Amino acid sequence: MSPAVDVQHIAKAFGQFQAVREATFEVRFGEIFALLGPNGAGKSTTIRMILDIIRPDSGTIRVFGRPLDDAAKNQIGYLPEERGLYKSQKVLDMMTYLGTLKGLKPAESRKRAMSYLERLELADFAKKKVSDLSKGMQQKVQFAVTVMHEPRLLIIDEPFSGLDPVNRMVVKEWLYELRQKGSAIVMSTHQMNQVEEMADRLLMISRGQQRLYGEVQAIREQYAIHAIIVEGQGDWSRLDGVTQVESLNEQRRGAVRLHLRPEVSYDDVLAAIARDDSLTIERFERAVPSLDDIFIQVAEEDAQEVRWLNRREAEREVEKEAV
Amino acid sequence: MNKLWTVFWYELTTQLKRRGYWVGTLGLPLSLFVFAFGYNFLAGAAAPDPQEVVRQFDFRGIQRAGIVDYSGAFRKVPESLASRITLYDDEQQARADVRSGKIDALYVVAEDWAETGDVRLHTPNVALDRITSAPLEQLFYETVVEDVEPRLLRRLSRPVNLELFNLSRTSRDGTQATNEDADFILVYVFTIVFLLGLFVSSGYLMQGVIEEKENKAIEVLISSVRPLELLGGKILAYGTQGLLAIVLWVGLGLLALNTAVQLPAFQTATALLNIQVPYERLPIMLAYFVLAYFTFAAIYGAIGALSSSLTDGSQYIFVFVLPSVIPLYLFGIFLQTPNATLPTILSILPLSGPISMLIRITIVEVPVLEIVLSLGMQVIGLIGAVWLAARLFRVQTLLSGQTPKWRDLPKLLRG
Numbered sequence: 001m002s003p004a005v006d007v008q009h010i011a012k013a014f015g016q017f018q019a020v021r022e023a024t025f026e027v028r029f030g031e032i033f034a035l036l037g038p039n040g041a042g043k044s045t046t047i048r049m050i051l052d053i054i055r056p057d058s059g060t061i062r063v064f065g066r067p068l069d070d071a072a073k074n075q076i077g078y079l080p081e082e083r084g085l086y087k088s089q090k091v092l093d094m095m096t097y098l099g100t101l102k103g104l105k106p107a108e109s110r111k112r113a114m115s116y117l118e119r120l121e122l123a124d125f126a127k128k129k130v131s132d133l134s135k136g137m138q139q140k141v142q143f144a145v146t147v148m149h150e151p152r153l154l155i156i157d158e159p160f161s162g163l164d165p166v167n168r169m170v171v172k173e174w175l176y177e178l179r180q181k182g183s184a185i186v187m188s189t190h191q192m193n194q195v196e197e198m199a200d201r202l203l204m205i206s207r208g209q210q211r212l213y214g215e216v217q218a219i220r221e222q223y224a225i226h227a228i229i230v231e232g233q234g235d236w237s238r239l240d241g242v243t244q245v246e247s248l249n250e251q252r253r254g255a256v257r258l259h260l261r262p263e264v265s266y267d268d269v270l271a272a273i274a275r276d277d278s279l280t281i282e283r284f285e286r287a288v289p290s291l292d293d294i295f296i297q298v299a300e301e302d303a304q305e306v307r308w309l310n311r312r313e314a315e316r317e318v319e320k321e322a323v
Numbered sequence: 324m325n326k327l328w329t330v331f332w333y334e335l336t337t338q339l340k341r342r343g344y345w346v347g348t349l350g351l352p353l354s355l356f357v358f359a360f361g362y363n364f365l366a367g368a369a370a371p372d373p374q375e376v377v378r379q380f381d382f383r384g385i386q387r388a389g390i391v392d393y394s395g396a397f398r399k400v401p402e403s404l405a406s407r408i409t410l411y412d413d414e415q416q417a418r419a420d421v422r423s424g425k426i427d428a429l430y431v432v433a434e435d436w437a438e439t440g441d442v443r444l445h446t447p448n449v450a451l452d453r454i455t456s457a458p459l460e461q462l463f464y465e466t467v468v469e470d471v472e473p474r475l476l477r478r479l480s481r482p483v484n485l486e487l488f489n490l491s492r493t494s495r496d497g498t499q500a501t502n503e504d505a506d507f508i509l510v511y512v513f514t515i516v517f518l519l520g521l522f523v524s525s526g527y528l529m530q531g532v533i534e535e536k537e538n539k540a541i542e543v544l545i546s547s548v549r550p551l552e553l554l555g556g557k558i559l560a561y562g563t564q565g566l567l568a569i570v571l572w573v574g575l576g577l578l579a580l581n582t583a584v585q586l587p588a589f590q591t592a593t594a595l596l597n598i599q600v601p602y603e604r605l606p607i608m609l610a611y612f613v614l615a616y617f618t619f620a621a622i623y624g625a626i627g628a629l630s631s632s633l634t635d636g637s638q639y640i641f642v643f644v645l646p647s648v649i650p651l652y653l654f655g656i657f658l659q660t661p662n663a664t665l666p667t668i669l670s671i672l673p674l675s676g677p678i679s680m681l682i683r684i685t686i687v688e689v690p691v692l693e694i695v696l697s698l699g700m701q702v703i704g705l706i707g708a709v710w711l712a713a714r715l716f717r718v719q720t721l722l723s724g725q726t727p728k729w730r731d732l733p734k735l736l737r738g
Binding site: 051053070073074076078079080082083084085086087088089093097098100101102145 | 326329330333337534535537538539540542543544545546547548
């Protein structure tokens with residue numbers, strides 16, 4: 001079975017600005033695929049290229065196994081980051097219209113819009129104007145519009161922004177349900193905890209370049225260092241094999257990261273703690289970095305690279321002038 | 324292209340559901356009806372019956388008048404004046420009635436009145452609004468015209484029906500005279516209706532596009548529908564509602580006009596009575612409206628795509644609207660010499676053509692060749708506008724949060 005989205009070596013420039021330099025990835029049916037990257041990394045441009053809103057300068061994109069056509073467009077749900085609704089329209093009328101633009105017959109679109117409003121407990125607002133809804137309600141309506149035609153591919157940019165914890169849970173469950181039904185979900189977000197919790201695989205791009213791609217857990221393992229995180233009381237530096245004790249600024253007090261010599265195993269450390277009566281332990285785990293840590297690390301590497309490139313460029317200019 | 328029709332239907336029904344649209348569309352002709360009937364009602368008491376015209380004199384402050392006739396000219400008071408004029412045989416009694424306030428004024432007609440016209444007026448006190456001979460004149464008039472045949476009576480009441488003619492122009496029927504008042508009203512009304520229909524529809528279209536940009540709904544839309552399908556659907560929808568408005572304005576307006584001229588109060592409004600609606604030219608006017616509308620709608624759509632707010636859009640609109648309304652600034656020249664070189668050239672060029680030609684064909688015979696040439700130029704203008712819209716109504720401009728400067732336009736047009 002061909003993937004929902006197959007992107008091969010795409011690149012896109014706007015004038016002098018290279019928005020996307022190189023990206024190759026696929027999104028499979030039945031998975032939540034996270035698209036990550038700092039602001040201005042090229043995420044939105046990549047999404048717009050998948051949706052054929054803009055064309056890549058090079059590379060190919062296939063959706064449902066073929067170049068995007070009108071029939072395929074009808075099977076995509078898109079929730080852009082900068083989203084909005086027709087403020088002066090009635091909720092049900094607007095949802096019906098947007099459903100028909102996705103190929104639903106007007107009657108079917110209206111029926112589904114009503115059923116989604118009922119599910120969101122917004123049925124009483126069907127005949128109200130969109131502007132009468134609170135921001136959170138508008139967000140929910142927007143989400144309903146995105147999924148009401150039951151898309152096979154859902155592309156959502158910051159799906160949880162503006163939602164309170166209860167509604168965040170509602171949307172999250174909805175996404176799980178769609179994944180369960182086999183839809184491919186591309187989720188672009190800055191909320192790394194959501195990615196860790198929800199995403200199966202991820203792509204991280206920075207400065208238009210693909211930096212990380214693969215299973216979420218595998219990438220975290222890839223960035224794991226030979227260290228453990230412990231919480232408790234005692235002098236951790238007394239332990240054999242510990243090269244450095246790094247205090248962690250976590251919410252819970254007393255969490256530290258213990259960096260280990262390469263030949264020391266985690267079992268050795270655990271056994272040593274158990275033998276030492278002066279140490280008490282409440283938490284013991286491998287120091288697998290969070291996606292937040294990885295994100296910051298990659299962004300910082302890129303920033304360093306930019307600084308280095310700028311310095312090289314300046315040196316070259318000086319050399320040229322000297323010659 | 325199916326989605327073009329989806330957009331069309333949604334935009335059309337949304338517009339037609341707007342209360343403001345119907346207020347604007349029906350308000351204008353309805354106000355004409357209200358004006359016509361209101362004026363007729365208010366003027367009804369004094370308005371002459373067109374078939375039985377009897378001149379009405381203004382009695383001013385006199386409600387009831389008394390007459391003592393020593394000349395023998397006034398033998399009786401007609402039925403129509405019985406409630407306001409009393410003939411007295413006894414002058415003393417009449418004077419007593421003036422003093423007691425039973426009558427407001429007493430006219431004493433001298434014995435030699437037929438030769439001298441002498442009449443004495445008695446009032447209870449000095450009241451300027453009672454110093455009038457109107458009651459006596461009215462009685463005299465009705466006594467004299469009692470046996471006059473109706474046709475002559477009408478002329479006696481309104482001896483002259485003055486119409487102004489300009490002999491320097493050729494009228495539609497080939498004679499050397501045209502009624503300027505009637506022409507002016509007709510041209511003015513048609514031009515206003517045309518302009519309203521044209522610019523209100525196009526303006527709504529542009530406003531709609533800008534709102535979609537401001538609301539950030541545009542990105543969701545263009546992920547489902549191609550930009551040109553979106554623009555096409557909007558143009559057709561706003562054009563249809565504009566055309567519907569014009570049909571209602573013209574249809575109900577003509578109905579109001581035809582109703583008004585039947586009303587007694589308008590029998591003296593010669594300009595209205597002389598209006599000749601050139602029904603045979605309405606299809607040509609319609610053709611101009613359709614071509615002009617699509618041209619301006621394409622331009623307004625493109626401007627909407629460029630603009631991030633309505634204020635920003637206005638700086639671009641002005642460039643295109645100015646040539647189209649130039650004929651209004653030259654209205655006098657068009658009315659005086661509609662077939663001169665300047666009106667002819669303006670009526671052929673795109674943008675200025677529709678209104679210029681509308682003015683000309685309403686009042687004079689325009690050679691068919693000129694009309695064909697002008698329509699051809701409007702088609703060329705339309706193609707140019709569609710090309711412009713196709714170059715600008717694109718993702719890059721629609722998703723941009725900023726309005727480009729004039730100097731950026733060539734780059735945007737090149738794509």
